[in-house]
Amino acid sequence: MPAFKTLDDLHDISGKRVLVRVDLNVPVSEGKVTDATRIERVAPTIKELSAKGAKVILLAHFGRPKGEAVADMSLGQIVPAVEEVLDQAIAFAADCIGERAQDAIARMNSGDILLLENTRFHKGEEKNDAAFTAELAKNGDLYVNDAFSAAHRAHASTEGLAHHLPAYAGRTMQAELEALEKGLGNPARPVVAIVGGAKVSTKIDLLTNLVKKVDALVIGGGMANTFLAAQGIDVGKSLCEHDLAATAREIMIEAETAGCTIVLPEDGVVAREFKANAAHETVTVSAIPADAMMLDVGPKSVDKVNQWIGKAATLVWNGPLGAFEITPFDTATVAAAKHAADCTRTGKLVSVAGGGDTVSALNHAGVADDFSYVSTAGGAFLEWMEGKELPGVAVLSKTA
Structure with missing residues (x-):
């Protein structure tokens, strides 16, 4: 497997704006998260960056809004569940680009965590549109991808950003790639x-x-x-x-x-x-x-x-x-x-x-806890097993 940078390669990030792509596509019923597994998986990366003084800016999708702002697919509803898992206050911005995102980021102090609105509310996300990706990139100094489950998609927040900012694998992505290498790579x-x-x-x-x-x-x-x-x-x-x-x-x-x-x-x-x-x-x-x-x-x-x-x-x-x-x-x-x-x-x-x-x-x-590694990434795990290149992983390797 080609080399990729991890959080171990990040130094002196206090005050830096770190865009972190996470998988928060969790099941919700009547406005409440019913299974927080995916939030728990990305918590170590978020906590580590926050503890090192970074301004942690979370990017995620939720559902399939097809480029429209759909109220019941807003990430705002999962903020309480994220706060509970992290045991830390989380700010929320009602957009992932533009003034609302920029204003929320401007208010951040070192160690703060901000969740931006559903990236798929913009058509440019799934199209990996250059202009949309550039708008996302304006909000950060560094990029960390911790969403292996979305790595089989070449979207703006999973692949495009790595061409604009120094790119690193988060702890969940790192663990997944290391486990897969032991499984079939080598x-x-x-x-x-x-x-x-x-x-x-x-x-x-x-x-x-x-x-x-x-x-x-x-x-x-x-x-x-x-x-x-x-x-x-x-x-x-x-x-x-x-x-x-x-x-x-x-x-x-x-x-x-x-x-x-x-x-x-x-x-x-x-x-x-x-x-x-x-x-x-x-x-x-x-x-x-x-x-x-x-x-x-x-x-x-x-x-x-x-x-x-x-x-x-x-x-x-x-x-x-x-x-x-x-x-x-x-x-x-x-x-x-x-x-x-x-x-x-x-x-x-x-x-x-x-x-x-x-x-x-x-x-x-x-017995799930007794296996060496259990991947929660459905489509990405299957495509890896099929021997296909995953765009979100390949781009991390290329920037290493």
Whole structure:
């Protein structure tokens, strides 16, 4: 991974205006933040800069206002939650450029924190418009990007600013990039990847990239049915993209060429209806009843997955093995997650996981804190796993 500057490279910043791009796109219900995880993730960077006497100016987006000022997408409503996490007063400006922003910044003292209004209230943000970026840049002396989750977008506040101001990675961005480097960039081998979820169609690029980089690829969830069907196995009424059989076979051929073992379920837990505690049975994958659907992988398959986890030095995980949201079809995902957590705790395994469903699944299993790193960055994490360059990361490397 190319070098990038971090907060360790920032010296004598007392009184300096530091524009900090953060991810504050948190869930809100009836004007209250219902999950402050993303605020908690960026708190260390904000506190460190404030403690060093910087004037900390936060840039963030919220929702998809499409370049219009939309009242219920104002960042003003999350100020109390940010103040609670930081245990510090936060000022708010009703715009991110222009007089209102400039006046609020002019009132700042060293160590103060100011949140500017939603950058996406301006069409120039998502267009990475040069004039809009220049207006943003006027408000700062330095730029810190701590929003890995938005790094796959070349927007004004995630990419453009790094061309105007000295640019640095915040602590969350730094931790994410270092974890990803251990995961796939320069990992300890053997490397095992677990990829689950519903559809192959959403993860073709991911699977194609992984088979070239990992020693074993475990495929679970609805995706596994497509691979089984591609081998001529009748998967009954299981979720399956039959039209992607040729794609699945191509991925298996690529894996064989690259020396990557693809691990598919040998048995599964099947039911006739998709609901919690539905009547179910465990069968081999070659004996799935025509009127049933596989909703989880079976115990033999879990043993095989756990054996691979046990052999691995590095594990990269994206997506559950079954329909973990409903019991008892969460059994395989929970068992594999707990085994990976045990191996990580004993120091035998570096485990990196990410993607929305994955975070939920690991939280459900009660082991998210035991993994080496759990990324909350959905799209950016996936694009990194697909081997794509992330504009918000690349620009930090280029300015290093």
